[in-house]
Amino acid sequence: xxxxxxxxxxxxxxxxxxxxxxxxxxxxxxxxxxxxxxxxxxxxxxxxxxxxxxxxxxxxxxxxxxxxxxxxxxxxxxxxxxxxxxxxxxxxxxxxxxxxxxxxxxxxxxxxxxxxxxxxxxxxxxxxxxxxxxxxxxxxxxxxxxxxxxxxxxxxxxxxxxxxxxxxxxxxxxxxxxxxxxxxxxxxxxxxxxxxxxxxxxxxxxxxxxxxxxxxxxxxxxxxxxxxxxxxxxxxxxxxxxxxxxxxxxxxxxxxxxxxxxxxxxxxxxxxxxxxxxxxxxxxxxxxxxxxxxxxxxxxxxxxxxxxxxxxxxxxxxxx
Numbered sequence: 001x002x003x004x005x006x007x008x009x010x011x012x013x014x015x016x017x018x019x020x021x022x023x024x025x026x027x028x029x030x031x032x033x034x035x036x037x038x039x040x041x042x043x044x045x046x047x048x049x050x051x052x053x054x055x056x057x058x059x060x061x062x063x064x065x066x067x068x069x070x071x072x073x074x075x076x077x078x079x080x081x082x083x084x085x086x087x088x089x090x091x092x093x094x095x096x097x098x099x100x101x102x103x104x105x106x107x108x109x110x111x112x113x114x115x116x117x118x119x120x121x122x123x124x125x126x127x128x129x130x131x132x133x134x135x136x137x138x139x140x141x142x143x144x145x146x147x148x149x150x151x152x153x154x155x156x157x158x159x160x161x162x163x164x165x166x167x168x169x170x171x172x173x174x175x176x177x178x179x180x181x182x183x184x185x186x187x188x189x190x191x192x193x194x195x196x197x198x199x200x201x202x203x204x205x206x207x208x209x210x211x212x213x214x215x216x217x218x219x220x221x222x223x224x225x226x227x228x229x230x231x232x233x234x235x236x237x238x239x240x241x242x243x244x245x246x247x248x249x250x251x252x253x254x255x256x257x258x259x260x261x262x263x264x265x266x267x268x269x270x271x272x273x274x275x276x277x278x279x280x281x282x283x284x285x286x287x288x289x290x291x292x293x294x295x296x297x298x299x300x301x302x303x304x305x306x307x308x309x310x311x312x313x314x315x316x317x318x319x320x
Contacts, residue, residue, distance in 0.1 A: 027059035027224030028093045028112060028191040030079050034264050035088035037074055037247075048074045050247040052088070053264050058191075061218045061225045063235035066244040072228040073118070075244065076194050079226065080115045081105035092192065110140030114190035116181055118197045118228075123181035126170040130161060130180050133169060137187035149189035159183055159213065175206025182213050186223065193217065195227040199234050211237050245269055 037049040049071050056062050064072045077083040078090050081097045082105075090097045092113065097105060109115060116123050125133050134152035141148055156162045161179060169177055178198060185193055195214065199207035211234055218225050227238065235241045236256070243251040249261045250269040260268050270278065277297075278284065284295040 026191060026222035027057075027218075029058045029091075030054075030056040030192060030224065030226065031089070031091045032075070032078070033089040033091075035075075035078065035085045035090060037071075037078065037083070038086045048247055049078075049085075051263055051265060051267075052247070052249060053261075054242065054249060056224060056226060058224055059218070059222045060240065061215065061238045062227070063238040063241045064226065064228045064244055065230070065232060065235040065241050066250070067230055070244045071247040072230075072244045073196055076115075076196050076226065076228050079192075080113055080194050081108060082115070107144055111144055111146045111188065112191050114185035114188065114193040116185040116193070116195040116198055118200065120174060120177045120181050123184055124169045124177060127168055129166050129168055130156060130183075131165040133180055133184055134187045137184040141188035146188070148187060152187070155183060155187060173206075175202050175209065178202060178206065178210055179213060182210060182217075186217055186221075189221075190223065192224045192226070195225065197228055197230070199229065199231065207231075207234060 032052050032054040035049055035052040035054075036047070038045045039048055040046070052071075052075060054075070064075060066072050074083070078085050078097070079092065081090075081092075081100070084098060092108065095104075095108060097108075100108070125136060128136070131152050134155055138148040138152065150158070153162065153165060156165050159179065161176075161183065164172065164176070164180075169180055172180070182195070182198065185195065193214075198214070199210050202210065214225055214227065215237065217223050225238075227235075229235050239255055241253040242249055243253070243258075245251075248267075248269055249263065251258050251271065252261050253259065258271075260270065262268050278295070282297055284297045287294045287296055
């Protein structure tokens, strides 16, 4: 059972401890503008991202959804500052990551960004206890003079993991290990938490427990959370789901309603079922309507056409 997370109220630091006062609170925004990323494979340049435009507001929870190889993890790594975009802007709060020195990006991760990479083993010290894991996760913030918002034992109590404080992580079931990984991710009190497939390879029950913890962290602390997943069921637990297709933003869903997105170049990725109706190189006419636009395409038989409008089903028989 996960315990109830509560905000720590600012208080005067006792003499000799917490010299910098109360920690930063709430979330921080992340913005990607025209982001392109290339990588080398077999001696050739491969385009991983093809002009991503994405705004994540402070305190928002967002799931990046899509099959493997579409660019979801690349987006997360660029936001974390562990990779540098080939072109475009990646901004965390007021910081333009491409303009920061590597040491400044490391400092940002140590204090403001929590990053849970894919796979439990990479996020924990398996032969250390849970308490030792959290202490180590807070170490980077302490070396920068930041005061973590809680002591390790206090955080474990809030998460309902205090009974595991002195248990080595390697002795725990996989689902519990992932809870420790999430706790490590928020141990230093980051304003942005990035989680790459945090429910992968977990049982359904353990996956929902991890999601419950992420949502509670956002609700109680205001932390901005961006999660990568290929599981639509897990993604749907977040109020906003952005689908990545072929290195672009393919769709943006709010509370279950999916929208196509116009990117910075004016391009729109149509849903796959619409592409079956409008294959590549189909000519369409853009018709401006009050409150939106429609795409009108000539039909293939007897002059029949298809009308695609905001909130409308395709209707055969309409002339372009």
